[in-house]
Amino acid sequence: MxxxxxxxxxxxxxxxxxxxxxxxxxxxxxxxxxxxxxxxxxxxxxxxxxxxxTTGRTRNLGLIVSDIANPFYPPLIKAAQAYARVRGYQVFVADTDEDVHAEEELIQTLARQVDGIVLVSPRLANDVIARLGGDLPFVLVNRQVTGLSAVLMDVAHGATLAVEHLAGLGHGHLALVGGPRGSWTSAEMRRAAGRAAAEQGIRLDVLGPNAPTEQGGIKATAAVLRTGATGVIAYNDLVAIGLIEGLDDREVLVPRDVSVVGVDDTVAGRLNRPRLTTVAMPTAPAGRTAVDLLIETVETAGTARATAQTTLATSLVVRDSTATSGPSAG
The missing domain is CATH 1.10.260.40 (lambda repressor-like DNA-binding domains)
Structure with a gap:
């Protein structure tokens, strides 16, 4: 043909x-x-x-994530690759393993091979991202940097829903198990949960930074118990699952003694027992939208084009890891 x-x-x-x-x-x-x-x-x-x-373009895009083993990322990667393929592009995927130095090196390496990069939940400082983004089209996911296009998931709304849900179950003392240092998502959760807790007239203890992994949740268990909180909001589903495991090892049952809410709505959370109440994140739409924005940026190179920011809705999925407040676990 x-x-x-x-x-x-x-x-x-x-x-x-x-x-x-x-x-x-x-x-x-x-x-x-x-x-x-x-x-x-x-x-x-x-x-x-x-x-x-003819065009000087490779028709290749880069997509960098902080931990490809985290079940949050595969749906986003799959959606991004599928959409790019329809538009005639291919995607190179790279994993930083939560290492800011590796992240910067990967950006510099990929920049020589691709037309633009989607940077998902980066850990680099804003000024470093802005400098690197000045040399190549960038689209960020779950990060805001002046002058760069971004796709944001409404983490603040999700954290607010989680606080309101736990408050509605009678929990007057909550703990927020935050994520890694440099995480935009963790910072948004902390601000929104703090506001929501103040509006509900309940106490909120913020714990972190923590590794965004199951092991990070296990390690945070002792600190959670020391707060005496009966409701916990975790940075993501993996942290929530680790926390449930750590609580169970101490014979503190979820949700009888402590209610736990995750973030992401991953397969792991749905398969966990108890099934995890969680904030559902629009990962696949974020992947498609980010690639669409990046391709538009690449194809309008050399023309005046304003940066774009899109915010995608989140929602609360209530399952089995939350219940009415019982005796304090502390």
């Missing part, structure tokens, strides 16, 4: 087909979608080598 076959089948000029693949911002969305659908049906694949020589 050739580009002329696609143009004839789609009822457009050959130049329109070319722009749909190489400069989609110049084509109406409905026209672009029709051209891409026809191309897929006919099995047409553009010559990427020739296109790279």
């Amino acid at each position: 050739t580009i002329r076959d696609v143009a004839q089948a789609a009822g457009v000029h050959v130049s329109t087909v070319s722009r749909a693949f190489s400069a989609s911002h110049l084509v109406k969305r409905e026209t672009r979608d029709r051209v891409l659908a026809v191309a897929a049906e006919l099995g047409y694949q553009p010559n990427e080598t020739a296109r790279a020589l």
Whole structure:
């Protein structure tokens, strides 16, 4: 199949087909979608080598996450890759293992091989991200840096819902087990939970920083028990699962003695016993939206284009790890 076959089948000029693949911002969305659908049906694949020589672009994108083993990330990665493929791009995925030095090195390495980078929950300081983002199109997920486009999940709303849920169950003393240092999500949770607790007239103890892992939750168990809190909000589902394990080892039962809320709504939380009450995060939509923003940024390079910020909704999923307040675990 050739580009002329696609143009004839789609009822457009050959130049329109070319722009749909190489400069989609110049084509109406409905026209672009029709051209891409026809191309897929006919099995047409553009010559990427020739296109790279013409446009100076690789049609490759980078996607960097802090821990690929965390079940929060695979749905986001899968959605990002699938959407990029539809748009004629490929995605290189890299994992920093929660190491800020590795994160900066990966950005610098990928910058030589890709047209732009999606940086998910970065741990680098804002000024470092801004400097690196000045050399290459960036889109951030769950981080705000002036001058860079971002896709945010409404963590603040989720933390507020978690506090209100626990307060409604009669818990007058809560603990927030925060995440790692440098986490935008953890900072947002802390601010929103603090406001919500004050509005509800209940006490909130903030514990952290903590590793965003099951082991991090286990290690936080003793500190949680020392607070005497009967309701706990964990940084993510992994921390919540580790906390439940640590409490069980001390014969403190969830939710009889302590109620626990996670964040992310991962498969691990749904399979855990008790099944985890959690804040559902829109991971797959975030992956698609971030790639869409990045491609638009790449394809409008050299033109004046304002940065974009999109906030995606979160919700509370109530399961078995929360219940009405009982005797204090402390």
